[in-house]
Amino acid sequence: MATETRRASLTSALFYKEPMAALDWLERAFGFERTMLLTNPDGSLAHSQMSFGDGMIMVGTEWSERHQSPVSLDGRNTQTIHVHLDEDIDAHCARARAAGANVLAEPEDQFYGDRTYRCDDPEGHIWTFAQTLRTVSQNEAEAASGLKIDGWI
Amino acid sequence: MAEDAQTVTISAELAYRDPEGALAWLTKAFGFETRLVVAGADGKLIYAASGAGGTVAAILPESPPVLASPKTSGASSCTVHLRYAPGTIDIDEHFARAKAAGAEVLIEPRQEFYGDLEYLCRDPEGHIWNVGLRGDAPPGPPPEGITVRFPSGRPR
Numbered sequence: 001m002a003t004e005t006r007r008a009s010l011t012s013a014l015f016y017k018e019p020m021a022a023l024d025w026l027e028r029a030f031g032f033e034r035t036m037l038l039t040n041p042d043g044s045l046a047h048s049q050m051s052f053g054d055g056m057i058m059v060g061t062e063w064s065e066r067h068q069s070p071v072s073l074d075g076r077n078t079q080t081i082h083v084h085l086d087e088d089i090d091a092h093c094a095r096a097r098a099a100g101a102n103v104l105a106e107p108e109d110q111f112y113g114d115r116t117y118r119c120d121d122p123e124g125h126i127w128t129f130a131q132t133l134r135t136v137s138q139n140e141a142e143a144a145s146g147l148k149i150d151g152w153i
Numbered sequence: 154m155a156e157d158a159q160t161v162t163i164s165a166e167l168a169y170r171d172p173e174g175a176l177a178w179l180t181k182a183f184g185f186e187t188r189l190v191v192a193g194a195d196g197k198l199i200y201a202a203s204g205a206g207g208t209v210a211a212i213l214p215e216s217p218p219v220l221a222s223p224k225t226s227g228a229s230s231c232t233v234h235l236r237y238a239p240g241t242i243d244i245d246e247h248f249a250r251a252k253a254a255g256a257e258v259l260i261e262p263r264q265e266f267y268g269d270l271e272y273l274c275r276d277p278e279g280h281i282w283n284v285g286l287r288g289d290a291p292p293g294p295p296p297e298g299i300t301v302r303f304p305s306g307r308p309r
Contacts, residue, residue, distance in 0.1 A: 008206025011234040041298035055162030068228040076221040079231035135156040153188040
């Protein structure tokens with residue numbers, strides 16, 4: 001598979017009713033770090049960015065009826081966030097759980113070579129964490145899963 | 154994962170009622186390339202990945218009750234910011250292509266104070282895409298009344 005020079009990035013922006021509390025919680029539970037805060041004249045949060053390794057997310061408010069926290073959508077997520085960990089996913093899960101994360105899927109090895117867990121945060125945003133334990137070829141993955149796989153990444 | 158997998162630390166996974174339709178639209182509108190499609194024995198798509206410029210997003214079917222298309226939920230809990238490195242695309246051409254493919258325009262291409270040239274649109278299922286071209290010049294001051302802080306130091 002040809003390696004493509006990364007000339008684009010895709011960053012998720014999540015909406016919260018309580019974005020400042022979300023920043024605190026994401027730092028405590030997941031080890032994210034707030035890197036940029038934009039505040040309005042009244043001191044409320046307009047926009048923020050967090051980093052984790054070379055990854056980034058944006059945290060914002062329910063600033064229109066089209067931009068709502070899962071809490072306002074009966075728990076529905078229109079996107080979930082996938083985070084790649086370089087090490088110790090089980091410790092990461094323990095830390096998240098200790099901070100109050102609701103673990104939806106316990107750490108488990110997957111057929112495609114990653115060990116993953118899933119949880120949601122205090123406003124119901126769903127997060128999947130994955131640590132690659134071994135490389136797996138497309139053929140191996142198909143054989144192990146019984147699924148039909150076109151392409152491979 | 155492949156041996157030469159380009160791992161992106163944080164990535165988006167978008168839910169669609171019609172993920173196959175979404176893959177086709179992302180190719181038509183944004184020039185995305187479908188990189189992976191996983192289907193069950195019944196032929197139903199369970200996971201796909203598509204992207205451009207070395208970045209990729211996961212395209213998933215809905216999974217009630219917690220994973221829903223904006224078409225179902227009526228709003229987005231999360232949006233995506235697609236950003237291109239300086240000089241890699243023409244934002245007006247990118248916008249024209251998306252618009253021609255049926256993207257619902259929310260904000261036409263304009264220069265933001267931080268230097269990006271960006272536009273905002275909605276795809277056929279209501280996912281909101283903020284598409285931009287990074288600027289070369291340092292960012293300008295924020296609008297009146299807005300305060301910017303960099304708690305960990307100004308980013309590179």
